Amino acid sequence: MIAEPAVMFRDRRTLDLSYVPEELPCREQERKQLLESLLPAAAGEHSRQVVISGEYGVGKTALAKRVGRDLASIARENRYKFRYIHVNCRHKSPLIVLADIVWKSFGRRIPTRGCSLEELLQHFRYSVIEEGVSLLIALDEADSFWYYGRDGEVLLYNLVRFSDDSLDSDLPSLSLMLVCRLDFLLKETLHGDTLALLRDQVYLRKYTLEQLREITEYRASKALYREAYDSEIVDLIARVAEPFGSARVALQTLRLAAEKAAADGLPRIYPEYVREAAESVCPRDGWGISELTTEQATILLAVASLLKSREKPYVKTGDVW
Structure with missing residues (x-):
């Protein structure tokens, strides 16, 4: 008889890559640093620009989203006029990214056909003034703007210098979190004085084995019943992810191993399921048994x-x- 997945899973969604947990194991120091830096943005006092960089799977997106949501909560408690939005820039032209920003900020769909980037920037500026709301925009994979040449430079320039270029002291502040893997591409997209404004930078190092154990244990405790795994399973998953220093690899391995065990009607994860999951998540080229x-x-x-x-x-x- 096949067991129900509920026997193993407490909350399956907590293993989704898009899930943002309340706590960020091994990233709380960076979280506090960013909150301190961006708090004036939530209050509408000053604009801030920060760069969050690091390799795949080190928690850049989760950190940005957690900080953005924390600031939005603080703003609500203090009745600040503030909005946080998160836009992924991957495979999107600067024009499409800006249209997404307008939609997520103000709920307005802007047709991009026949519209220039400069025209849409002007519309965006008018919308910010009309709404009178301070914005914090997280641009995920912002280094991809480098591939769009001048348009990428124009959009980043205008967003970074949004508040500085205006003589209107009442203009609401616009702050940025630029999330990227290859920060040198971001630096090549911006030049001179504009680049100098990106003083606040947070670099996330790859996770150590001990950190991967902590992250795997934390997320497993949220997603699975305690009987579904043990410390040896947590350690095995952490060791799978260690060569990559990636929490993403660890969490994908955990999710897939749990799903495979549940599909076989088992109430807990066994080592062979972790190994099978690891081959799917990070297949390795190697010599054959022959x-x-x-x-x-x-x-x-x-x-x-x-x-x-x-x-x-x-x-x-x-x-x-």
């Missing part, structure tokens, strides 16, 4: 047999021999 010597193949068979019979993620060398 290339092993007889001695190597015999040892491999012994290791596989022990792992299967003991349902453990590791075996000792002495047990194999």
Whole structure:
């Protein structure tokens, strides 16, 4: 009889890549740093521009969204006129990105056909003045603007200098979180005085093994019942993700392993499901079994047999021999 997934899953959505948890294990220091830097933006006092950079899977998007939502909550409590929006720039022209900004900021659909970037920028400026609301815009994968040449430079220039270029002291502030992997492309898109405005920069390093254990344990506790996994499973998943330093790899492996175990009617995750999930998440090129010597193949068979019979993620060398 096939078990219901609910036996294993407490809340499946907490393993989605788009999910933003209340806590950010191993990124709380950066969260506090960004909140302190951007708090004047929520109050509408000053515009701020920050750059969040790092490799894939190090928590850039989750950090930006968590900070944005925290600031929106603070603004509501203090009745500030403030809005936070998050726009992914990947595979989007600067014109489309700006149209998305207008839509998410003010709920207005702007036809982009036959409209120039400069015209849409002017419309955006009028809308900000009309609404009288301070904005914090997170531009995810902002380094992709480099591929659009002048249009990318024009959009970033106008957004970064939105408040500075106006003689109107009553113009609401516009602040930015520029999220990128290749920050040097962002720097090549902006030049001179504009680049100097991006003083606040947060670089996220790859996660260590211990940090990956902490993140995996935290997210597993939110997504799964405690009986569905143990510390050995958490450690095995963390070790899968360690070469990449990526929480994304760890969480995808956890989700897929849990789904595979649940599909087989099991109430908990076993090591073989983690290994199977790991091959799907991060397949490795390697030599085939046919290339092993007889001695190597015999040892491999012994290791596989022990792992299967003991349902453990590791075996000792002495047990194999």
